[in-house]
Amino acid sequence: MSYLSIVGTPIGNLEDITLRALKTLGSADIILCEDTRMTKKLLAKHLISRPTLSYHAHSALSRVDEIIRLLREGKNLALVSDAGTPGISDPGADLVARVREALAEEIRTGEVKIESVPGPSALTTALSIAGVPCADFTFLGFLPHKKGRETLFREIAASERTIVFYESPHRIEKTLQSLKEHLVAGARKVTICRELTKIFEEVVSGTPEEVALHFQNHQDTVRGEFVVIVS
Numbered sequence: 001m002s003y004l005s006i007v008g009t010p011i012g013n014l015e016d017i018t019l020r021a022l023k024t025l026g027s028a029d030i031i032l033c034e035d036t037r038m039t040k041k042l043l044a045k046h047l048i049s050r051p052t053l054s055y056h057a058h059s060a061l062s063r064v065d066e067i068i069r070l071l072r073e074g075k076n077l078a079l080v081s082d083a084g085t086p087g088i089s090d091p092g093a094d095l096v097a098r099v100r101e102a103l104a105e106e107i108r109t110g111e112v113k114i115e116s117v118p119g120p121s122a123l124t125t126a127l128s129i130a131g132v133p134c135a136d137f138t139f140l141g142f143l144p145h146k147k148g149r150e151t152l153f154r155e156i157a158a159s160e161r162t163i164v165f166y167e168s169p170h171r172i173e174k175t176l177q178s179l180k181e182h183l184v185a186g187a188r189k190v191t192i193c194r195e196l197t198k199i200f201e202e203v204v205s206g207t208p209e210e211v212a213l214h215f216q217n218h219q220d221t222v223r224g225e226f227v228v229i230v231s
Contacts, residue, residue: 002071002112004099005078006092008085008119012197014045016120022046024117028078030070034090038082055079057091064095068102071112078117083225085121089141089166122227123164126193129203132231133162140165143175150178156230157182163230169223176212179230183208191229194221 005024010016025031026048032055033039039052055063070077079086079095086092096114106112127134138161143152156163156179167175172192179190191205192215202221204214215222 001110002074003076004067004071004096004112004114005076005117006086006096006114007078007080007117008121009039009042009080009083010197011083011120011122011125012195012201014042016197017042017046018117018119021117021119022048024078025050025080027076029075030077032067032077032079032095034081034086039080042080055091055095059091064098067095068099071099071103072106083120083122085119088121088123120197122166122193122196122225125196126191126227126229127164130191130193130205130229130231132189132191132205132229134231137162137164142166142168145171153178153182157184157188159230165228167226167228169226172222172226172228173212173215175228176208176215179208180212183230185209189231191231193227193229195224196227198224200224 005028007021007024009021025043028050031039031050031052033052034056036052036054043050055067067077079092081090081092087096099114100107103112107114123139127137138159140152140163143149143165176190186207189205190208190211191203192211194202194204204211
């Protein structure tokens with residue numbers, strides 16, 4: 001049996017990795033990486049030396065064909081993203097879909113297995129420390145840069161559920177401005193979780209105006225990856 005292991009890796013602190021993930025990475029024939037440079041830092045931290053192969057959003061279809069061929073040959077592959085759980089707002093989901101389609105018979109007969117090796121996710125990490133209602137929430141991933149963006153903000157404003165999405169430092173202030181424009185004053189709470197599990201981890205919450213003002217007054221904190229929660 002050959003394996004395609006979907007391995008969750010740290011979102012910041014390199015010690016946030018499971019024993020099973022370390023074992024899987026250490027025994028894989030090849031580790032598929034969103035960015036081999038990022039992954040090699042993690043591997044070096046844990047004294048793991050295994051061959052790596054890049055697989056990212058701009059990989060050619062030939063790379064997918066190569067991965068399918070390796071699985072057919074009996075190789076054990078581990079898929080990791082730069083941070084967190086592959087398939088959540090990254091190209092991992094597309095690869096898994098293509099492998100399931102191309103190797104449907106091999107998966108059915110047990111010759112190939114796609115397995116999850118669970119680990120960190122910025123989504124669940126943020127919700128765990130935000131202190132907001134999250135029994136029922138909607139996750140939007142990264143918002144589109146242009147087309148459909150304003151429509152999504154109107155949907156966020158109208159939603160009765162907690163909304164969670166990711167944002168980059170280049171657009172976070174523009175996003176907060178859009179939330180100020182669309183949310184009814186005093187009706188919703190905005191929570192920003194930044195630099196999760198890292199030294200400068202920060203949680204800022206309040207009205208859209210209060211949160212926007214915080215980042216306007218602390219420009220040195222407009223960096224890293226952001227999880228935005230509208231509750």
